[in-house]
Amino acid sequence: MIDAVLGSSAGPWIAILALALVTYLCRASGVMLMSRVHLTPRVERGLRALPGSIVVATALPTGLSAGLPGLLGLVTAAGVMALTRFELAAVLAGMGVVAVGRVLGL
Secondary structure, three states: OHHHHHOHHHHHHHHHHHHHHHHHHHHHHHHHHHOOOOOOHHHHHHHHHHHHHHHHHHHHHHHHHOHHHHHHHHHHHHHHHHHHOOHHHHHHHHHHHHHHHHHOOO
16 A cells, blocks of 8 residues: 555665664663663673573574584584684684585585
């Protein structure tokens, strides 16, 4: 219906503007909500653990669905991260192991 009123070329712009608005509202609401939260040591620990848990929640299912190369890549990335504490090195090592595994037909 919107396309009929604004023309078919307006659809992508409407989607971009809607996504920008939703992104802004999510970020702004997070700031507003956190301004009302009392930062106890327990809450601070939870907030510090959040980025790592998000990475695990997104990388683990993807790696496991990739079969043996994905599993080996996850183990490699975790090992490199534990040794170096450098995210880029861990990601590159994990991706390298997955690539080599796929080239070898695993």
